[in-house]
Amino acid sequence: MSVAVGVGRWGEDWASRALCVSQDPDALFVRGKAQHDAKAVCKSCPVLAQCLAEALDNRTEFGVWGGMTERERRALLRKRPDITSWRTALREGMAAAAQKG
């Protein structure tokens, strides 16, 4: 997953720049396999990292957030229990990626 977008614009207003803002809100809150189709919109979302960090930091359990299904997010949280702030981790990762060019 690429998160090297929007490094200079992490701002609190990220939700207003979400690609899904104009679609049916229920489209991202589907179950099971349908989540994989639902997350297609996230691939080109300029605030994917912000959205994912929000969901991970708040342990949001239901729906597609940041291009990940609830199952994928649970797996990531289990894999990286050392990360206490996903917002910080993803933001720093984006800054490092931006410096590399």
Ligand code: SF4
């Ligand atoms: S990453 Fe996906 S769920 Fe999150 S704001 Fe963007 S389009 Fe919406």
